[in-house]
Amino acid sequence: MAGEQRMNLFTLIVFMVVIGAAIGAITNAIAIRMLFRPYEAKYIGKWKLPFTPGLIPKRRGELARQIGKTVEEHLLTPESIERKLNEPDFRRDVTVMLQKEVKPLLAADQTVAEILEKLHFKEAEQRTERWIESWIDDKYNGIKNFYLHQTVRESLPAEWLDTAEEKIPDISRYILTKGIDYFSGFEGKWRVKRMTDDFLAEWGKFGSMLQMILGNTSLEDKIQPEIVKFLSSPGTKDLLNTLLSKEWEKLLDWKWEGVFQQFPDEKALAKGKSFILRQLDVPSLFQKPVAAFLQPFEEKIISEVIPSLVEKAGSIVATRIPVIMQKLRIGDIVREQVETFSLQRLEQLVLDIARSELKMITLLGGVLGGAIGLIQGLVVGLF
Numbered sequence: 001m002a003g004e005q006r007m008n009l010f011t012l013i014v015f016m017v018v019i020g021a022a023i024g025a026i027t028n029a030i031a032i033r034m035l036f037r038p039y040e041a042k043y044i045g046k047w048k049l050p051f052t053p054g055l056i057p058k059r060r061g062e063l064a065r066q067i068g069k070t071v072e073e074h075l076l077t078p079e080s081i082e083r084k085l086n087e088p089d090f091r092r093d094v095t096v097m098l099q100k101e102v103k104p105l106l107a108a109d110q111t112v113a114e115i116l117e118k119l120h121f122k123e124a125e126q127r128t129e130r131w132i133e134s135w136i137d138d139k140y141n142g143i144k145n146f147y148l149h150q151t152v153r154e155s156l157p158a159e160w161l162d163t164a165e166e167k168i169p170d171i172s173r174y175i176l177t178k179g180i181d182y183f184s185g186f187e188g189k190w191r192v193k194r195m196t197d198d199f200l201a202e203w204g205k206f207g208s209m210l211q212m213i214l215g216n217t218s219l220e221d222k223i224q225p226e227i228v229k230f231l232s233s234p235g236t237k238d239l240l241n242t243l244l245s246k247e248w249e250k251l252l253d254w255k256w257e258g259v260f261q262q263f264p265d266e267k268a269l270a271k272g273k274s275f276i277l278r279q280l281d282v283p284s285l286f287q288k289p290v291a292a293f294l295q296p297f298e299e300k301i302i303s304e305v306i307p308s309l310v311e312k313a314g315s316i317v318a319t320r321i322p323v324i325m326q327k328l329r330i331g332d333i334v335r336e337q338v339e340t341f342s343l344q345r346l347e348q349l350v351l352d353i354a355r356s357e358l359k360m361i362t363l364l365g366g367v368l369g370g371a372i373g374l375i376q377g378l379v380v381g382l383f
Contacts, residue, residue: 013377017370024369028362036347056350057343064338065331072331078322085318095310099302106294106301113286125286129277136273144260152259153252161252168248172240179231183224192224 035056042052056063084090108115116124147155182188230236294301317324341349351358 009377009381012380013374016373016377016380018373020373020376021366021370024372025362025366027369028365032358032361036343036350056346060343060346061339064335067338068331068333068335071334072325072329076325076330078325081325082318082321085314085321091310091314094314095307098306098310102302102306103298106291106298108290111287111289112293115290116286125283128286129282132277132280132282133273136276137269140269144256144265147256148260149255149257151252152254152256155256165245165248168244169237169241172237172244175240176231176237180228183227183231188227189224192227196223 034054036054038052038054038057040053040057041048113124121127153161183192338346
């Protein structure tokens with residue numbers, strides 16, 4: 001009789017443990033399920049069933065705001081991003097990636113015009129030439145306006161003025177040498193003859209009388225040596241030096257405003273621009289492949305420019321992260337994205353992240369339910 005009682009008690013305890021475990025596990029599973037289900041409110045007539053919709057569908061807007069706030073304040077913080085940008089390993093990885101990406105570009109056989117065409121830059125050659133002309137105009141007008149009311153002496157460097165002044169005797173010597181060579185030659189003699197013939201013709205009878213006095217010797221034969229002698233005289237050189245020095249001093253006191261009035265610069269500027277454009281030969285530059293410009297600097301670009309660029313750009317971006325984050329408003333972006341998720345996708349997202357934990361919660365409910373059933377079975381057995 002006692003053995004049968006013990007068997008019945010054991011069976012009762014096992015039964016209560018199983019029932020408690022089942023109740024605990026099923027209850028937790030239902031509770032987890034009720035986080036998402038149902039997606040919409042359910043009604044019986046006009047009476048809304050309690051606990052519908054599920055917790056997460058009901059509070060999706062608040063959940064989205066909290067997730068955005070958490071991401072912005074605790075996950076994607078300016079400090080964490082700045083710390084990541086300053087990590088040597090991160091910068092090294094970015095440098096290696098850029099070096100790999102740049103190598104094909106350095107060897108590209110596409111012309112500059114073709115690349116600009118793909119980037120939707122229309123009439124690049126003409127626009128470049130117009131920009132160069134405009135740049136020349138701006139620079140020239142800026143310099144011109146700056147010096148317009150200054151004298152030549154004020155605008156030119158002192159060493160230039162000293163050098164020019166030192167060249168005056170050389171200029172005098174050059175002028176006199178050329179004059180002597182000219183009047184010593186046939187052309188100079190012919191020029192003197194014409195001048196004397198014109199002189200004698202103007203004086204009429206007095207000119208004929210003068211020619212008779214000279215006899216067989218022509219007047220130009222008398223004048224030509226005197227001209228050469230005059231040009232060879234040291235006094236003539238001193239005189240010319242003095243004249244040139246005085247004129248140079250007058251020139252130094254000229255204002256550029258007056259110079260431009262005497263010598264208009266429009267034609268000179270147009271010719272200057274035309275000359276520069278011919279030298280640059282912009283159309284041929286645009287028809288050259290990109291590699292022709294970049295390959296000579298390939299080693300420098302890969303080994304020096306890119307690492308330096310990553311270093312400087314990383315530092316600049318890192319210091320501006322707080323402003324960038326404030327402008328991006330990460331919290332709002334995350335909130336908007338979460339709000340666009342369908343409830344099925346949101347449920348699947350949570351389940352994918354916490355599936356093992358939710359299983360453990362269900363199992364824990366079963367364990368606790370079984371433990372409660374065991375205690376209840378023992379209590380019943382005692383009484």
